Amino acid sequence: MTYTQAEIQELFIKFSRLGRYEDRLKLYDQYFNILPFTLPPFDTNLYNFFSDKNLEQFDAILYQERRCSIELKKYFQFEKEQYTFNIKPVNSNYFAINTYFIERFLHTKEYIFSQLQQDEVYSADQLLFIARDMVAVLEKKINRDLRRNALTQYATVFLKGLSDFNTWKVPSATARRKKIIELYMYAIGFLYGEYMHALQYYQVKTEIENVPVGIEEKLMLLQEFGFIDAIRNRFPFLNKADLDSKIAEIIHRITGEKISSFFGVTKRR
Structure with a gap:
């Protein structure tokens, strides 16, 4: 220029x-x-x-x-x-x-x-x-x-x-x-x-977008009332992948909803 x-x-x-x-x-x-x-x-x-x-x-x-x-x-x-x-x-x-x-x-x-x-x-x-x-x-x-x-x-x-x-x-x-x-x-x-x-x-x-309709609200409530954090504190010896699977398993038992992995569905620290 x-x-x-x-x-x-x-x-x-x-x-x-x-x-x-x-x-x-x-x-x-x-x-x-x-x-x-x-x-x-x-x-x-x-x-x-x-x-x-x-x-x-x-x-x-x-x-x-x-x-x-x-x-x-x-x-x-x-x-x-x-x-x-x-x-x-x-x-x-x-x-x-x-x-x-x-x-x-x-x-x-x-x-x-x-x-x-x-x-x-x-x-x-x-x-x-x-x-x-x-x-x-x-x-x-x-x-x-x-x-x-x-x-x-x-x-x-x-x-x-x-x-x-x-x-x-x-x-x-x-x-x-x-x-x-x-x-x-x-x-x-x-x-x-x-x-x-x-x-x-x-x-x-x-x-997250592929999660079944309705499960988001359930997960948000579980997160809000400290349920997810309680599971994390209960299994501190697990690595991230195993901890995700354990949380998904417990959520399935409580809500009847199956999720392949907990990662990405709710907030993580």
Whole structure:
């Protein structure tokens, strides 16, 4: 985009008045685009995302970052006036810029979840099975690779992001300098965790919708009067799956209603 001198001057004044480094990042990205290259779009099909074509593009981006440090500056020269927008981080700002890139990449989730709701080929249960299978295949390939090829390097960071979502539910940035492609892989892994979590939500939602009419009210009353909690406290030694089965069995004895699994039918702690 082309700017006039008056526009740049006004923007430069606004930029200079910003005290927080994070605010300067946002303004810079809004007007000049902080990304110096185009990244492959995320695909929930991991076989497509880690295809040979995409791996070549990832390698090209990594080579570009290693060969010449991304400048993160913009210069505008108007006759004798020069304006410089500089967001190059010093040591104390690496955490801030790493966090900004991760959050920026996570904005892709709106597209992914909209695609999920529009999928008419597979159910949430089937998509979740496929996603888990692809992650398992990816992990096996990494564990068998002793040479640390390109796929292993990128997929390891991807799986770190996925693991952080499953463990903490919030992304974790570092104060050490990171390559943009590395931050992208981490964010996409975290995003894939959100995608799988959403599939679990739709899976449970479907189970609830398929519960026979009338049983919802009975279950709500049992929950409200502490009956479900009493069962949990009675069998603290059971794992989640066995506890669900036990609750379903007791509910059947009391109400005469059969439910295949208690998970998703009433609230859990």
